[in-house]
Amino acid sequence: MVSYEDDPTTSCLGALRPPQGLTEWRNPKSSDGVELCKFFMDHRKTCDAGDACVRSHQPRELRSTCPSWSRYGVCERGSTCWFPHPVLDPEPADVDLALLSYVTFARRVVTRCRELFGADCVVGSSRADLTKNSVCTVFIRCGGATRGLRTLAECDDAAHLLGNLRRLLVLRDDRAEGSLSADDVKPSETFSTNALTGETPEDLRGVLRDVLRERLAVASRAWLARDSTNGGRRERRMKLRVRGFPKQTESCAVDAATTAAESCDDGTVVLSPGDATHCLDVVTSRGRVYVALWSAGDVLAEEPGVGGGDGGGGLGASGIFLPARGEATTRDLVHACERVQEMRHARPPPCRAYYKIEEAFARSGVRVQKDWKCVDVGASPGGWTSYLSARLSGGERGRVWAVDPAALSGLDPIPDNVTHLRMKAEECEGPLLADAFDRGLVDDDASVSGSRVGVGIVDLVVCDANAAPMKVAEMLSAMSRLMKRGGWLVTTFKNFCRGAAEWEREVCAGAAALARAGFERPRVYHLFSNCPQEKTLVARYVGATEE
Numbered sequence: 001m002v003s004y005e006d007d008p009t010t011s012c013l014g015a016l017r018p019p020q021g022l023t024e025w026r027n028p029k030s031s032d033g034v035e036l037c038k039f040f041m042d043h044r045k046t047c048d049a050g051d052a053c054v055r056s057h058q059p060r061e062l063r064s065t066c067p068s069w070s071r072y073g074v075c076e077r078g079s080t081c082w083f084p085h086p087v088l089d090p091e092p093a094d095v096d097l098a099l100l101s102y103v104t105f106a107r108r109v110v111t112r113c114r115e116l117f118g119a120d121c122v123v124g125s126s127r128a129d130l131t132k133n134s135v136c137t138v139f140i141r142c143g144g145a146t147r148g149l150r151t152l153a154e155c156d157d158a159a160h161l162l163g164n165l166r167r168l169l170v171l172r173d174d175r176a177e178g179s180l181s182a183d184d185v186k187p188s189e190t191f192s193t194n195a196l197t198g199e200t201p202e203d204l205r206g207v208l209r210d211v212l213r214e215r216l217a218v219a220s221r222a223w224l225a226r227d228s229t230n231g232g233r234r235e236r237r238m239k240l241r242v243r244g245f246p247k248q249t250e251s252c253a254v255d256a257a258t259t260a261a262e263s264c265d266d267g268t269v270v271l272s273p274g275d276a277t278h279c280l281d282v283v284t285s286r287g288r289v290y291v292a293l294w295s296a297g298d299v300l301a302e303e304p305g306v307g308g309g310d311g312g313g314g315l316g317a318s319g320i321f322l323p324a325r326g327e328a329t330t331r332d333l334v335h336a337c338e339r340v341q342e343m344r345h346a347r348p349p350p351c352r353a354y355y356k357i358e359e360a361f362a363r364s365g366v367r368v369q370k371d372w373k374c375v376d377v378g379a380s381p382g383g384w385t386s387y388l389s390a391r392l393s394g395g396e397r398g399r400v401w402a403v404d405p406a407a408l409s410g411l412d413p414i415p416d417n418v419t420h421l422r423m424k425a426e427e428c429e430g431p432l433l434a435d436a437f438d439r440g441l442v443d444d445d446a447s448v449s450g451s452r453v454g455v456g457i458v459d460l461v462v463c464d465a466n467a468a469p470m471k472v473a474e475m476l477s478a479m480s481r482l483m484k485r486g487g488w489l490v491t492t493f494k495n496f497c498r499g500a501a502e503w504e505r506e507v508c509a510g511a512a513a514l515a516r517a518g519f520e521r522p523r524v525y526h527l528f529s530n531c532p533q534e535k536t537l538v539a540r541y542v543g544a545t546e547e
Contacts, residue, residue, distance in 0.1 A: 009122050012072040013106045016130060028082060030056040031064050041082040060084055073126035073286040087287040093123040095290060096145040098169040098283050099138045100245055103127065105164045106136050108526050112161055116151055117142040126285040128246045135166055137245060137285055145172045146300045149333035153322055154314040156362040160355065160528040162315075162340040169243060169281040170330060173294035204249075204289055208282070209256040211291070216240075216260040219293055220268040223277075238269045241276035241296070245283050253282040279331070296331040318343060350410055353383035353464055355529040356536065360490050363525055364538040370395030373441060373458050375432070375482070376402045377425045377475060378465030382410035388462070389415040397441055403428045425475045429482060433457070456484040463491040469510030477517035483541045489519055495533035507535060518543045 028036040037055035039047040047053050066083035068075045073088060075081050101109050110122050117140065124139040142148030149170075152162060162168070220238045242257050244250030254271070257280060261269040276296050283290045302325040315322050320339050323332050349355055361368065368374075368391040376385045379402035392398030393415075400418045402408055403425050414420060419435055421428050436442050436457055461479050465472055472491055483489075493510055497503040511522040519539035526535050 010107070010110055010125050012125055012127055013103060013110070013136060016072075016132065029064075030058040031062060032056075032058075034058075036063070036082070068130065072130060074129055076130055085287060092288060092290065093139055094141055095123060095139045095171045096142050097140045097148050098171055098245070098281070098290070099140060099165055100135055100167040100169070101138065101165050102133050103136050104133055104532055105528060106138060108528055109138055109161070109165070111526070112157070113138070113140055113142075116155060117148065124285065135246070137283060139171075139285070139290075145170045145294070146302055146330060146333065149330070149337060150302060150325070150328075153333060153336055154316075156314065156365065157359055157528070158314050159318045159340050159344070160359040160362070162337050163344050164528045165337075167243070167245065168334060168337055169245065169283055169292075170279070170294050170334065171281060171283065171290050171292040173292065173330075204284065205252045205256070208252055208289060208291070209259055212253075212256040212280075213260040213263055215293075216257065216269050217264050219278075220264055224268060237267060237277075239272035239275060239277045240269060241273040241279045242271065243279060243281050249282055249284040249289070253280065276331075294330055297329055299327060299329055300333075302326060302328065315340065349383075350386050351381065351383040352529070354387050356464070356492070356527060357384045357387050357462060357490065359527045359529045360525070360536045360538060363527065364490075364523060366488050366490075366538065368392070368460065369398075371397045372460055373398070373436065374400045374460040374462065375428075375458050375479060376400060376404075377461065377463040377479065378404055378467070379420075380404040380406035380408055380410075382408035384462050384464055385418055386411060386415075388460075389418050392417050399436070399439070399441060401428070401432050401435070403432075426478060429478075432482065456482065456487075458482045459484055459487045461487070461489050461491075463489075466494060468496040469493040469506045470513065473510040473513040473517075476514060480517045480519070480541060483518075485541060485543050487541045489514070489539045489541060490536065492530070492534050492536050493524075503533075507537075511537060511539075514539060 028038070028041070030036050034056040037047050037049075037053050037057055040053070040055075040057045041060075047057065060082065061084050063083050066075050066077075066081050066085055069081075069083070069085045070088070075085060099109055099113070106125070110125070113121055121140055121142055122138060123141050124137075126137050128135045128137075140148060142151065149168075152158060152168075155161065216238075223238045240257060240261070242250065242254045244253045257271060261267075261271060279294055279296050281290075281292045281294070315336055318340070320336055320343060322328075322336050349358075360366075368388065370392055372392065372395075374388050374392070376388065379385045382402065385400055385402045385408065388400045389411075392400065395417075398417055400415075401421055402411075402418055403421045403423065405422050405424060407422075408414060408420055411418065421431055421435075423431065433442070442457055458479075461476060461483060463472060463476055465475070467475075472493060476489060476491060493507050495503045495506075497506055507524060511524060514522055514537070518541055520542040522537050522539035524535050524537050530536060
């Protein structure tokens with residue numbers, strides 16, 4: 001099990017622990033271990049005992065760092081906190097992208113990014129506040145913002161990864177140097193130092209206002225010089241869109257950019273979100289402001305991505321147009337990535353479970369063929385059966401056996417390529433084989449009542465039953481007698497345990513039981529479509545190991 005508690009870049013994504021902070025506040029101590037005087041610490045009072053006080057009157061800046069600030073990068077008490085809030089990162093991180101997601105998805109975002117970009121791609125993270133499901137920021141270094149955007153858009157599970165992000169901010173303008181003239185200056189170079197720091201929002205607002213006034217003027221002059229170099233074909237004014245996180249930072253950046261634009265000569269910089277030529281992205285994290293100005297309209301000279309799918313996934317497979325390499329701008333890539341959320345709202349699935357099985361196949365690379373024979377164990381209300389039925393549509397020999405004593409309330413009417421066996425999984429082997437034989441789906445050399453216990457006719461078994469992992473493993477081990485060698489299994493393991501450690505042991509035990517039943521190297525994923533208390537397992541059947 002991956003531990004996020006000991007990793008300084010992701011420790012703030014762990015569960016909130018109020019008792020830890022409360023203990024520090026009940027008995028606050030100075031850096032040398034002497035109990036602090038609460039009268040002295042409170043800005044509204046003074047200690048009447050003065051130098052005779054037996055408790056410490058240590059100045060705020062010399063005390064230990066606020067425990068909430070140290071762990072989560074945020075403190076609800078702000079400037080009134082009794083403990084200092086220094087900048088936690090001594091140097092600004094080398095960042096390409098900032099991915100914003102709810103805390104419940106943050107660990108999954110970190111895991112998936114590490115798979116796509118490498119183990120050291122996550123260079124920082126922070127929360128927006130200390131609510132249970134607040135929005136957090138994950139900072140990614142991925143060999144260039146353009147390369148990272150392209151990889152995210154082309155990975156097999158792009159619709160699910162990007163669909164669960166709140167926002168995607170670009171913190172580096174990495175246009176190819178060859179696209180610039182000898183005298184040109186990247187506007188982003190005026191923001192190459194992201195060392196804007198301040199303990200309070202007021203401090204950060206003042207620093208940001210001063211920096212934007214100076215640097216936007218430099219960037220606008222570089223833009224005008226480039227315009228003249230290219231024969232005046234470009235928009236002479238720098239049209240700016242401001243995006244930021246959290247909301248207070250965005251408001252501060254908009255105010256600062258407005259003030260800076262007004263100070264520029266002849267209106268060379270204007271705020272125009274709709275048809276912007278440049279985008280200013282601003283993110284506050286752990287007492288530091290990351291600022292990036294990137295060109296929205298320049299075509300990018302792209303390099304191949306560092307990961308992604310094999311042509312069967314990505315945003316293109318979801319119906320979202322993605323310009324080819326060498327034809328896309330940063331705005332094109334950002335817009336394509338952000339359109340996923342609009343698409344998911346415009347075309348909702350029959351049920352949440354539909355997304356789950358779709359993502360499981362995308363993540364594992366399994367492609368359902370139209371002639372597959374499939375079994376859905378615990379099929380009610382029919383979300384997974386509906387998905388499989390649609391994938392088999394048009395195939396003459398494709399079939400789904402939905403095994404569940406309950407009705408398939410999600411399928412009305414039941415598709416022609418679906419057979420509902422209203423019984424338990426342990427009882428379905430005979431009726432399933434008989435139905436397959438009657439429909440001519442059993443090979444000539446197979447016999448329902450032959451010498452073998454079961455007949456290998458099933459290409460895929462799926463299960464989303466609401467049962468403990470070992471119970472699910474037991475049911476599916478019995479189903480293995482129907483499976484072809486090389487067939488696939490997709491199932492979810494739900495948490496019926498008291499703690500995360502016990503559940504992790506149950507998942508491992510269930511995977512081991514399936515491995516003994518002949519399912520090779522089970523892969524366990526915490527999909528974006530999974531709820532926090534379930535995981536998905538994908539494995540291939542290679543045959544049971546003889547004792």
